[in-house]
Amino acid sequence: MTLYAIGDIHGHLDQLKQQHDRIAADQARHGAATVVHIGDLVDRGPDSRGVIDYLMAGQQSGADWVVLKGNHDRMFALYLTALDAHDDGLRRDLSWLHPRLGGAATLASYGVQNPGDRPLEPVFQDALAAVPQAHRDWLAALPTAHHSGDVIFAHAGIRPGIPLAEQVETDLVWIREPFLSDPRDHGALIVHGHTAIDAPTHYGNRLNLDSGAAYGGPLSAVVIDEDGVFHLTDKGRIRLSPQAD
Template structure:
């Protein structure tokens, strides 16, 4: 059995399409397998709307795709529900429309311009009119955890020492420490994104797929067999050897 996974997309439709082309080429050689997207499909990139359309269309066509919820996906849906509702995990002085977070880029893909420079109430009203209800429902329904094979797929990570069934959604979509520094086994291999690094990296107990597409880096697609993983490239598979955190 092999499973494919794709890191944080952040509104980059062209990169997502290219990642799926690599997966399709690998499937042609090795057979089909499910594809897990580890969340953060929106924000910072130019076409969050197109990314959601692409993912929804693939699932509607019957493709074996799983899309997890990331913290940016949750911030988007929370803003649409109530733009003044605090987001657990986000520093109090920030909001989804802060330039660092990329909410304005997402709304721009729906035709709502200059969202970070206008009154929040007006932007919220325009966003409610512009964002299809199907997109809102799709993002809100994304799971925080997916188990398959020897792996647990999440967006950000897990809280060490807590059973998978007892993890909170806020930890699943936001956590960094103490997860990133934990060197012991979590049981399953934790496959995640959220913390941007230069390249997809296997740490033995976890596999980080966020190679910084939000910041001009590549969007990583990998194939996982058991606890082993390989990066998919135009030249084929490149094994990811385990390193220490």
């Protein structure tokens, strides 16, 4: 079993292409395998539209890519359904266009003018006109988990003690606690993002890939095979050994 995974992208198309180049170089030495994108494709970064175009084009060309839904992807898709739509995982006092969330940067990548500085209704109407229906349909259809062998991929993690088939979408895209502090064996290695840290880290029962691209950090990619978990770098594979949380 060999699997590749890429962490939270947040609109950084240049970094996404760089990670795919690293994966291609590794595959040239070790053989082709599925690439899983852990979600949060959009928001905060400069080219969310470009990220979606790139991933859609790759899948349409037959690339063995899995793209999971993150909470930011769900907020974007939900925003396009109704002006007053609100994600169940988001605090009631925040909206997707709040500066903390980064939705305005996503709309700007689609050509919506000054989306963070104009009345909400005109921005919403401009967004409906700017975002292609194909993008909306693709975002809405993104899976929330991917299970392969003894590895489960989910954007935020899982609700501990609940079988994968019974997990709810809001947990899969939003959860932090009690997942992050739970030391139990989940029956599979849980590969996730959502909670930004400095570098991809293996905690034994879970592997966090969110190295903070949304906040100026790097985007990270790993490979998981029968020999273990490895961070992909310009110098090749670097082993990630389990460590205490």
